[in-house]
Amino acid sequence: MSIVPGTLRAEMDARRATGRRFDVREAIGLAVPLCTQLHELHAQGRTMFVHPSCLGHSADGTIQLIEELAHNAPLLPRDRACLAPEERKGSEGDARASVFAVGAILYELLTNSSVGPGMRRPADVIPDLPPALETVLGKSLVADPKHRPADLAALAQALYQIVPSASEQPPSADTSHLDGDGDFEVDVNLSMMPPTGNAEEARVPSAPSVPRIQAVSGDGPFAVAIPVNQPQRLHGNDPTRKLADLKAALESDPRPRYVVIKDGMDHGPFSSVELLQQIASGSFTGDQVLRDTFSAEERAIQDWEEFAPFAEQAKLNRDIVQEKRALDAVVSAEKQGTQYKALLGLALMGVILAAGAGWWYRERSHKEQELAVQGATDRVAIEVDAGLGSGKAGRAGGGARPAGGGSYPTLGGGLSCEAAQARYVEEYKMGNNGPPDLTAGAYGNVLNRGTYLNACNVPSSMEVNVCAAVQNGRAVGVTVTTSPSNPSVASCISGQIRGMSFPSHPRLDVARTTFK
Numbered sequence: 001m002s003i004v005p006g007t008l009r010a011e012m013d014a015r016r017a018t019g020r021r022f023d024v025r026e027a028i029g030l031a032v033p034l035c036t037q038l039h040e041l042h043a044q045g046r047t048m049f050v051h052p053s054c055l056g057h058s059a060d061g062t063i064q065l066i067e068e069l070a071h072n073a074p075l076l077p078r079d080r081a082c083l084a085p086e087e088r089k090g091s092e093g094d095a096r097a098s099v100f101a102v103g104a105i106l107y108e109l110l111t112n113s114s115v116g117p118g119m120r121r122p123a124d125v126i127p128d129l130p131p132a133l134e135t136v137l138g139k140s141l142v143a144d145p146k147h148r149p150a151d152l153a154a155l156a157q158a159l160y161q162i163v164p165s166a167s168e169q170p171p172s173a174d175t176s177h178l179d180g181d182g183d184f185e186v187d188v189n190l191s192m193m194p195p196t197g198n199a200e201e202a203r204v205p206s207a208p209s210v211p212r213i214q215a216v217s218g219d220g221p222f223a224v225a226i227p228v229n230q231p232q233r234l235h236g237n238d239p240t241r242k243l244a245d246l247k248a249a250l251e252s253d254p255r256p257r258y259v260v261i262k263d264g265m266d267h268g269p270f271s272s273v274e275l276l277q278q279i280a281s282g283s284f285t286g287d288q289v290l291r292d293t294f295s296a297e298e299r300a301i302q303d304w305e306e307f308a309p310f311a312e313q314a315k316l317n318r319d320i321v322q323e324k325r326a327l328d329a330v331v332s333a334e335k336q337g338t339q340y341k342a343l344l345g346l347a348l349m350g351v352i353l354a355a356g357a358g359w360w361y362r363e364r365s366h367k368e369q370e371l372a373v374q375g376a377t378d379r380v381a382i383e384v385d386a387g388l389g390s391g392k393a394g395r396a397g398g399g400a401r402p403a404g405g406g407s408y409p410t411l412g413g414g415l416s417c418e419a420a421q422a423r424y425v426e427e428y429k430m431g432n433n434g435p436p437d438l439t440a441g442a443y444g445n446v447l448n449r450g451t452y453l454n455a456c457n458v459p460s461s462m463e464v465n466v467c468a469a470v471q472n473g474r475a476v477g478v479t480v481t482t483s484p485s486n487p488s489v490a491s492c493i494s495g496q497i498r499g500m501s502f503p504s505h506p507r508l509d510v511a512r513t514t515f516k
Helices: 008-017 023-041 095-110 130-138 153-160 173-180 239-251 274-283 310-373 394-397 417-427 440-448 451-456 487-498
Strands: 055-057 063-065 213-218 222-225 260-263 265-270 288-290 297-302 382-385 463-471 474-483 509-515
Touching: 008 055, 008 095, 023 063, 023 095, 023 153, 095 130, 095 153, 130 153, 153 173, 222 509, 239 274, 239 310, 260 274, 265 274, 310 394, 417 463, 417 474, 417 509, 451 487, 463 487, 474 487
Parallel strands: none
Antiparallel strands: 055 063, 213 222, 260 265, 260 288, 288 297, 382 509, 463 474, 463 509
16 A cells, blocks of 8 residues: 555645645646546546546646556555545446546645545635635535536536636536536535535634733832733644544534444434434444445444544543443442441351350250269269189289289270170180289279260260270270160260270279169
8 A cells, every 4th residue: 555656646645744735726737637638538438546646747747647557446545535436346437437536636635635524615724715616626526426427528627717827728618517417417415525504604813812910919110910821722733622623524514424334234324413422422333334325435433534533532431431330339349348247247246156155055064964973973883803814813902003924815996895805715714823903993983983974965864884894904895785775875985985094904804884
C-alpha cells in the first residue's frame, strides 16, 4: 500500500503533510483535462478505476492517466474513497463511475478530506468557493448511479466555465446533461455531500472583550488590577476538540443512511445522530458491521475512521461502569463477609460453650462412676492363685519382695486368663524352685482400684468379673465377663488391664476380682 512517486496521490499527501491544499484554480486546472481524457477513453468502450494513485502529475501541473495502474483496484483508503459505490465490489467503472471519481478527486484537492461519512460541504472549508463549483460537485457525487450524470464532456465544460483561465477550453458540450436527460434526472438528494442549510452561520468577529477584574491591589497611582483567571481554551489539536469537530461534521448530514448488522439482522437505516446515540448506549459495539447505504461501503464500526473513536469511547465508558460495579460487588461482599464472620464467631463461641458443658458433664459422670466403684470396694473379692506349679506354699511369704534364683516358663501376651494358666502349667512340668510368690494384696492394690472401668463407661448397675494371669509385671492373659453381657465393654476392660503395670515376678500368678 505504498504511494507511487510522481502520482497525484504523492503530491496530495505531500501538501497535506504541510497543511497546504490545492486552490480553486489549481484544482480546476487538473480536473478539466482529466475529464477530457476520460471522455475519449470511455468513448472507445474502455473501463477503468480512476483514483489519484493512477494519475501521473508533473511539476508543471499537467495530469495524465497511467492506464496500467488504472486496471487494478486501489488499496489505499483515500484512493478507495474516490471510487464510485458500484466499483467498490471490484469491477471497473464506466463513464458514469468516472464522473463520481472526478468529483471525489476534486473534493479532496480542495478540502484535503475524503468523500464519505462526516464530509463537510466545500463552502464550509473554503469561504470564497464559487457556488457553481459546489453545485457541480454535488451532482457528480450522487451515490446512486441511476441518478448520477454520465457525460464527462459536460462535466469538463461546467468546470471550465467556473474559472475559464485555469485550463485550456475543452470540447463543446451541453452542460444541461449534468441535470439529466430523457432517461433519468439527477437527484442531488442522493449526493454524498451533506444537504444545504446545515453549515454553521457565519459569525461576525467581535471586539476583544475587556478583561474581568477580580481584585485591586494597592491605592492611588500604584494600584494593580488582578484579572479573573479565564478558562483555558481547547487547541485545535486537542483530542476532545477533534472528537467534538468530528461529531459536528457527522451530525451535519441528517439523512438516514447507516445500517448496522447485528445478530445476522439489519438494523436501520439510522442518521448519524441516531447511530452515535446507539453506539454511546452500547446497543452497537465496535466489532459489529456498519454499512453506508450511499457508498455501499461495509466494514466493522471500529474500522471506520469516522466512527471508531466513538466506539472506543463507549467501550471505555462501559469498562469504567463494569469496574465500578465490580468494586461495589467487592465492597458488598466484604460487608456481608464481616457479618458472616460475626455470626460465625457467635456460633463458634456457642460450640465452645457447648463442648465445655459436655466435657463438664462427662467429667462429672466419670467422677460419679469412680465414687460408685470406690464405694463398692467392700463387695470386691480378690483371689490369687500364686506360684502355679509349686503349690500354695509360696503364699506364706507375707507380701515381701521375693528373692532367689530359678527358671520359669515365660509367656507372651494376648491370651485369655485360662489359656495362660494352661500353657504355664504345661511348660512347668520339669519343676523349678525360686523365690516365693507375691501375695494377693500386691495384686489387689493394682487390680482392685477399678479406675480402669471409668475409661470404658461401665454402668454402675453392671457386674464385672475379671481374671488376670500376671507374669513379670504385666497381664499375659485376661478374661472379662459382664452381667448383663456386653462384649464391647468387656473388650475395653480387657484392653485396659493388659496395659496396666503389676508387681514383677517370674512366676505366673492368677488374680480374680469381681465388681458388683
